[in-house]
Each structure stands twice: as C-alpha cells, then as structure tokens.
Amino acid sequence: MNCFPEPTYAVFVDGELPPDEARRIEAHLLACGECRALVEALRAESRLLADLLQEVEPEVPPELVAPPARPRWMDFAWTTAVILGVAASAQAAYSWFSEVETVPGIGWLNPFSLGLQVQLFFASLFYLLREGASMLASLTATISALLVAIAFIAGVVLLRRWRQTPRFLLVTFSLLLVLGLAQPAAGVEHRAQKKGDIVIGENEVIDDTLVLHAEHITVDGTVTGNLFVFGGDLSLKGTVKGDLFAFAGNVRLKGTVEGNVFVFGGNTEVSGRVGNSVHAFAGNFLLPQGAEVGGDAISFAGAATVDGEIKRDLLSFAGATTIAGGVGRHVRTHTEALRVKSSARIGGDLKAVVDKQEKVEISPEATIGGKKGITVKPGTAARYKSPPFYMQITLGLGIVFLLGLFLRWLFPFLFSGVLNTAGDVGKAAGIGFAACVVPPVAALVLGIILIGIGILADVVLISILIPILMVVVWLLALYLSKLFVALSLGQVVFRREPGKPAPFVLPLLAGLVVVYIAINIPIIGGMLRFIVWILGLGIATLAAWRHYRRRAAA
C-alpha cells in the first residue's frame, strides 16, 4: 500500500478527515513505521503549537484590573443626589448674590453680574494667550484666573478622587446650565428692525435691559439696565446705567455709560464718559480729548489713540499706539509703533514691547510717574547669543518635567503611549490635528451662542465657564503635548523589558531634552513645535480614548 502525502496526515491529526478515510489511514499506519513516526511528530507539533499559543504573556497595566462592580442604582442615586445638591446651592447662591446691593462702583465685582462674567471670559482668554504678567495687575484678570483655576481643580478632583465619570460631570454641568438659563429673563426688552433705523429718543427712558438689532441705531435716551446692540452702526448720546455690549461696524459713544463697555467693532470712538472699564476689539480705537474712562482701557486694535483720560490702566495690543492724554496708573503695550506725545501724563509705569527701537517716540516733555521700560523683541539671531535664553529653556524644561510627573500621578493612563508603528504615528497625527484645531473653534462658537442665550436670560456666568474651561484645557494640553512626544522618543532608547512596566522618568527627561532642542532650532524649530503639538495631542487623545473604552468595558 502507498503512503499518504503529509498534508493528509496533518488533517488526520487534526481529526478532520471523513471517517472512512481516517480508517484507511489508521490501517496504513499499522503497517508503515515511517508514517507512524511522521504522524507522531505531527501530533507533537500540534500539541506544541496549542501549548505555546495558550501561554500568553499577561497584560501589563495593573491599574486596569476591573474594579469591583457597584450596583447601578447606587451610581444613579449618587449622581442624582449630587446634582440636586449642587444645583440647589447654585440656585441659593444665585438668588442671594443677585439681591445683594453692593457699593456703587464695585458692583461689577459681584460674580453674578453680567459685566464681570463677560469680562471674565475675555480677560482670561487674553490673560492666557498673551503674557499674563501685565494683566495680572488688573484685578479682574486675577479673579478670573483664580476662578478658572478653581473650576479646573474642582473638575479634576471630582473626576479622580471621587471617581465620577465624565458623563456625570457633563450631566451636572448641563443641569446647572439649564438652571442658570432658566432664571427668569426679567426686565429684558427686545427691539429689532431688520432694515432701517432704531432711535431711542432723547426723553425716552427704558427701565430695563435693552437689546437692539438694526442697521442704524441711535440712543439719545436713558437705559437703566444693560444695553446690547447688534448692528451696522451705533451712535450713543444718551445714558446707559448698566453695561454696554456693542457688536457693530462703527461705534460712537458721546454719552455716558456707567458700567463697562465692550465693543466688537470696526471703528470705535469713545468720546463721552465711561464709569468703569472699556474693552475694545476694533480696527481703530480712539479716545479723543474730553473722553473719560473710570476704570481700565483694554484695547486690541489696529491703531489705538488715547487723547482723553483713563483713570486706571491702559493695556493696548495694537499696530500703533499713540498716547497724548492721561492714564492714571500703568501703561502696558505690545505694539509695533509707540508714540507718547508731550501732553501725555502717565501716573505709573510705561512698559512697552516693540519690534524696533526706531518705532518708539517718547516726548521728553511727557510726564511719566513711574518707571519707563521699553523692550525690543530680540531678533532671532541675537536670541541664541544671550545666556538668559538658555536659562529660560532649562527652566521651562524643568517645569514641564515636574508637571509630567504630576500629570502621571493624576492620570497614569495618558502615558500608555502607543507609537509603535508608522500607522500609529499617522493615527496620532490625524487625531492630534483635529485636537489642535477643533477645541478653539468649538469654544468660540459655543461662546458666541452662549453669550447670545445668556444675554436674553441675563445670566452668563455658568454658560461662559464652559468655553473658558475648554480653552484653558486646550492651551494646557498644547503646552503639555511635549511630554507625550518626549516619552515616546525616550522609550525608543530606554526600551521596556519584557514583563516589566515601561520605564518612565529617564525616558521622559531624555526625550524632553531632545524635544526642547528640536523646537528651538532656528527656522525649522517653529515647524517642529507645531508637529510636537499635533503628535503629542494625538498620543494623549488616543491614550485617553483607549482608557475610556477599557473603563467602559470593565
């Protein structure tokens, strides 16, 4: 009898041959020693394979052993209780604060006043985006930074220490939002005129918050609440007792605003009297002679010209800044060209950051009470020659490293980096790009929508906190994104030994050094920094996502 081919024996060993064929093989095996040996060897091989495959190396991260299951109703009860508790306290706090009569002039310090809330939003944004030190002087910025920090820490503690899920936080936040918005929109009057003008006559008194929406808006009368204006242009000769919020092409304020002024407009001229601060985001910002601002003036403009009086600080980010009037305290400016004329009177310091010394023109007759400090932004070449530059880098590296250790203590899962293959890098880059771009846009859109809703309900604090937090977390994430790239780089060198957790401290430090050197290389450094942002955010987002899925599975 002939021997069978080896593949047939392999199928036979796996017990997958039809019975009659199997019988024929068994008969042959009795007769043929060579085939018997082959079949034995094949059996052994199958056993070996089964054995080897069954022995899988165990999963590493011990933190992911499923936590003991808790009955669901308890989760539910807890969630409900906490939400109700928080909502009730918020409600109580709101009604208490909104009833409190504060000393005139500091009413805006009330955390439930619209002025502070909007100020909070913008001030904290710019505080974080620009060098914060100059704005730290401004009390509002300090408060806002503090509030944002408290909110952030509270969120982290809730998440980590009380082990609440993000969903829980989301529910709480939305509920608070709804509660906040559900406050009676008392005393809001709304007038809209799609085409044409709205005129509030000289003798007209609006005893409410007023919202106006038209192409041309003229306010000659008196508004006792806040005034919101959306339109082509606004001319105000009358009086607003509350705050003014203007979204308009041209804004001319000749009258009086007793609270704050927030302007988002093309040309903005404030020639009247403003009781508190002016915030102008404008193409041109002009404060002509005779104008009076009781608080600070903060302007982001193509050109800012101050001929009038500012009682407190002037903070100007502008293409050209001209000061010919009076500023009670400090002047801080980031500008391309600075002119301080002879008529200028500055009570405190004058601090300016400029591109070129030639663009600074300070009249010797100008009065400056405090110190004068002009900083010329160092050119790229000069930067590399100065020792402080390297000290700064080293300091920055140290801080990021410590933050990395802290972050790992708080969120170990973020560091289960996954850049093993080119595919991983691509995935991280894609997700990272989205993570770089989406949050600020989303925060902006959300901010605009929520301010819109908040205006109608006259409560903005709670709704405004969400976009603020989004931006804060996003900026923080950009800043910390180096960590994840550094760790991935470092772990290429310091490899994980089989069966042991991946090394952390040394690879992180080594990686950070590499990253810091890379992002400070002239010319390509900026690009590398961008790549680090994208990759770092991608790695962290992926890790967080994986962690979330595993938690969900557990």
Added chain:
Amino acid sequence: MKSETNGMESGGELDALVRRARQGDAEALGELYRQLRPRVFGLCRHLLGSREAAEDAASEVFLKAQRAMKTYDSALPFPRWLLSIASHYCIDVLRRRRLEQRLFHPGEIESEEPAAQRLSPLAEVMQAERRDHVRAAVEALPERYRLPLVLRYYSELSYEQIAGTLGLNRNHVATLIFRAKQELRRSLQRQAVSLAREPVQ
C-alpha cells in the same frame, strides 16, 4: 481540555454567572470580565500581533458582548461564544487596516507552491528560549497563515468553524493551516542555522 479550564472556574459556576449577567447583574458581568478577559486578550494578541491593539480589542469585545448578551444562546459554551465575537472583531480590525478589504484570495491559496524541501515537524521538547522563538515566528507569520492557525490551536475551532469565520471553504482552511506550519518550520530552521553559525560566547 486545557483551553476550557484556562483561567476559569468550573463550568457550573460559570453558567450561573452567565445567567445572572444576562439578567443585567453588573457584579456577575464584572466577574465574567475578570475571569475571561485574559483568554480574550490572548486570542486578540495572536490575531492582531500587538499588545496595544489586543488590549483595545479585548475591551471592545467585552462591550460588544455586553450589548449582545440577550442574543447569547446557552447551547454554546459561553467562552466559545465570547471568543467567536473576539475573532470576528479582530478579523474586522485586520480588514480595516488594509486598503483592500479581502484578507484571503482563494485563487492564491490554491496556486501556492508547496515547500521545495522537506521540513520535519517541530519537536515537542524544546528549551524555554526556543519557545520564545516559536512564538515570535507565529507572530511574524502573514495574516493568511496566522489567522487559521490561531483559530485552530488557540480557539480550538474545527476546520468547518474556521472556514465559516474566515469566509473560506474547508479545503482552503486545511491548506492554510498546513502551509502555516511549514512556514513556521522554515523560519525556525533558518534561525537554527544562523544560531548554529554564531560562535558560542
């Protein structure tokens, strides 16, 4: 059989857990997770070839299983049901990884060249370090060989079941498993040769 007891409690206890889990008992679900995760992870590890991917996949499989709990038919042992979810999931993942959707080309399988040289089966008695080599060689196998091999020797499915899972016919499965083993033998022999050439240090 080893696979049925690997990291698991006795059958009766497991059945009870499954029954409770099907009624929505979170504690029972958690316990099932604890007991069966290593096994699911192992399968995903072999099929997907990387630890991270396997960790993700194991989580996804449990989420899927939790959702599909109502459709579980108790005629099938629960671990087997879970592993079949896992293998389907991993095959999906592998499909998504490539531009072309198909993992197998039946025409290719039939036309594959048989091994030129005769290779003897892997010996059962192997030193510990060689076992690592075998495992690495399994990991390095192309997907079309690794998948059927793992389903056969890890999940212990029949040729018929493997064919069903991979969308092939039974003969293809037999061919692929045989080729997979030959491929393993070949790569290990190469290693053995290169090891033999290295001077002993």
